[in-house]
Amino acid sequence: MKNPVLVFIFFCLTINAHSQVEPTTQAEEKKVMVTTKDGSVVYGTFVERDDNSLVVKSMSLSTVVIPISEIEDIIYLRSNKLKDKKGFNIDYHNSTRYFIYPSGYGLKKGQSYYENVWIFWNSYAVGVSDNFTFSASSEIASLLFASQFPTLFLNGKFSIPFDEDKGAFGINLSFITIPGDDFQSYTFLSGSLTAGSRNHNVTLGMGGGFHVANGITDEVIPITLSFMTRVSSKLSFVSENWLIAQNDFNDFNGIVSAGLRIHFKETGNALNIGLVRPLDLDSSFIGIPLVSGTVKLK
Numbered sequence: 001m002k003n004p005v006l007v008f009i010f011f012c013l014t015i016n017a018h019s020q021v022e023p024t025t026q027a028e029e030k031k032v033m034v035t036t037k038d039g040s041v042v043y044g045t046f047v048e049r050d051d052n053s054l055v056v057k058s059m060s061l062s063t064v065v066i067p068i069s070e071i072e073d074i075i076y077l078r079s080n081k082l083k084d085k086k087g088f089n090i091d092y093h094n095s096t097r098y099f100i101y102p103s104g105y106g107l108k109k110g111q112s113y114y115e116n117v118w119i120f121w122n123s124y125a126v127g128v129s130d131n132f133t134f135s136a137s138s139e140i141a142s143l144l145f146a147s148q149f150p151t152l153f154l155n156g157k158f159s160i161p162f163d164e165d166k167g168a169f170g171i172n173l174s175f176i177t178i179p180g181d182d183f184q185s186y187t188f189l190s191g192s193l194t195a196g197s198r199n200h201n202v203t204l205g206m207g208g209g210f211h212v213a214n215g216i217t218d219e220v221i222p223i224t225l226s227f228m229t230r231v232s233s234k235l236s237f238v239s240e241n242w243l244i245a246q247n248d249f250n251d252f253n254g255i256v257s258a259g260l261r262i263h264f265k266e267t268g269n270a271l272n273i274g275l276v277r278p279l280d281l282d283s284s285f286i287g288i289p290l291v292s293g294t295v296k297l298k
Helices: 004-015 141-145
Strands: 031-036 041-049 053-058 063-067 071-077 112-117 121-127 132-139 152-161 167-178 184-196 200-211 215-230 235-246 251-263 270-278 288-296
Touching (some): 041 063
Antiparallel strands (some): 031 071, 041 053, 053 063, 112 121, 112 288, 121 132, 132 152, 167 184, 200 215, 215 235, 270 288
């Protein structure tokens, strides 16, 4: 597996990838997610607010009065749904991606998360607006153990959601550096067409990439097919599969992966456990374990 782009994707898979209290003018956005200073989260329907308190009808239909002084954060959700048709919480943070490749969905404005994979790979993502998400990732293993410039991954995603629960289309622009004795970097422009809701969907991804130094004479074409489905309140099944075409579609390599996403009590926090397998390895090779964790920041 000598292809540097394929090595990078395999590397990422195996060691990898708020707002303040809003004014009352946003009351028309019916659903809210309120985080208090003690870490509690209340999901529900906005009722009213004055200078002293915010009133929310929670998912259990009980009315909750929250003092303004105890509120750490409020997110007004433009979607009227906090749960899907099966009654599972909608995970806005983890629905933006599979293991590496992004879905068509983006973060809501002000939402953010941190992800760590195998200790060495760290990622941060933030919703700049409801339609634009920015993420930055890096690993420290190359710097610590090989004294090489580390892998950097920068990505901007413009997301266009379809009618509620029907899917979204995302346009991604990425910049990647590959660790090595000589500095190598790649740029990718890709699209993510997602069909389905945030909890249950399938995404077809395709784009074009080229070596920054050599230009489009060293192009790569990544094609992905990924899906996730929420099987219970605590578990989702996730699969992400890559086909890498090079040299005018004369050379192909691939990677398949599958695993479970374990959802914690606070929506947005999750643990991913799976297996990753490059297709050009011996058939006796089952796969490399993948473990990553996501922590919701906002």
